[in-house]
Amino acid sequence: MLTDTEGIVLRQVKTSYNRKMILLFSKKYGKISAGTSIGEKGRSKSSLALKPFTYGRYELFKSRESYNINSAEAIKSYYKIGENVDKYMNGAYVLEFTEKILAEGVQSAGMFNLLLDFFSVLENRDRGIGSLVLAYQTKAFKYAGVMPSLDKCTICGEKKEPAVFSVEEGGIICKDCWQNLQNSQTHTLIYDAKFGIVGILKYFSENSLVNLANLALREETGKMLQKLIREYAAYYLDAVDLKSEKLV
Numbered sequence: 001m002l003t004d005t006e007g008i009v010l011r012q013v014k015t016s017y018n019r020k021m022i023l024l025f026s027k028k029y030g031k032i033s034a035g036t037s038i039g040e041k042g043r044s045k046s047s048l049a050l051k052p053f054t055y056g057r058y059e060l061f062k063s064r065e066s067y068n069i070n071s072a073e074a075i076k077s078y079y080k081i082g083e084n085v086d087k088y089m090n091g092a093y094v095l096e097f098t099e100k101i102l103a104e105g106v107q108s109a110g111m112f113n114l115l116l117d118f119f120s121v122l123e124n125r126d127r128g129i130g131s132l133v134l135a136y137q138t139k140a141f142k143y144a145g146v147m148p149s150l151d152k153c154t155i156c157g158e159k160k161e162p163a164v165f166s167v168e169e170g171g172i173i174c175k176d177c178w179q180n181l182q183n184s185q186t187h188t189l190i191y192d193a194k195f196g197i198v199g200i201l202k203y204f205s206e207n208s209l210v211n212l213a214n215l216a217l218r219e220e221t222g223k224m225l226q227k228l229i230r231e232y233a234a235y236y237l238d239a240v241d242l243k244s245e246k247l248v
Helices: 079-083 086-099 110-122 129-144 174-185 196-204 217-237
Strands: 002-014 020-027 031-038 053-063 065-076 160-165 173-176 190-192
Touching: 002 031, 002 086, 002 110, 020 065, 020 086, 079 086, 086 110, 086 129, 086 217, 110 129, 129 196, 129 217, 160 174, 160 196, 173 174, 173 196, 174 217
Parallel strands: 031 065
Antiparallel strands: 002 020, 002 053, 020 031, 053 065, 160 173, 160 190
C-alpha cells in the first residue's frame, strides 16, 4: 500500500543497481529501512531529502516485509552541520547513538522531536558541542525508558543527599545505603556525587536543548560525564562499539 510519513535520515547506504538503502527514523513507523531507486542526477529535491541530517516528507510503498521510498521532499536540511568538522563528527555520533537505541518499528514522538531540536541547536552552535551531545544523551534516556533516578536513593527510596551515582543500581545512592553496600559487596561503575555530576544530569533532564544552547561544561567535568553516560548507555541500552565514538 502507499503511505507517507515525515522522517529523519539516520544513514544512507548505496547498494547494487543504483539503489540505496535509507535508514529512516519515521514519525509514523519509527525506525525503518527503506530501499529507493531515486538517483542523484541533477541534484533533484528527492535526492537531497535522502541525505543524513535531513528532515523530510517521504512517500512509501509498504509491503508486509519491506518499505520502498517512491518520492521524497526535504522539509529542512541542516546542511551547516556538514560545513564544520567538529559539528559533523559529533552529529554523526548522535545519529549512530540514536540508531542504536531506537527499537525497530516503534514510534517515539519524544525522541523524534528531541533529535530535531539537537540538529537546530547544533547547526547554530560555536562552542560547547560536547556538552550539547551529553545533554541530548541524558534526555534520550527518558524516551528509551531507562532514565536514572536522580531524586531518590535507588536502594531505600528516600530523598537523601547522594553519596555516589551507581550505573549498576541505576542512579544515586545515599550515604547510609552506600556504606552498607561497601561493607557487603564490591561495586564497580561508581561516580562520586561530590563532583556535581548529579546536579548537571538533573539540569540536563529538566531543560530543553534550546535552553541549553549556551551551556559549556568544564573539560574535566565533561570528560567524567561522558564516561558515565557512555557506560550507562552500554549497560542499559547495549549502545557499544559505535564506530563514531572514538572521533568525539
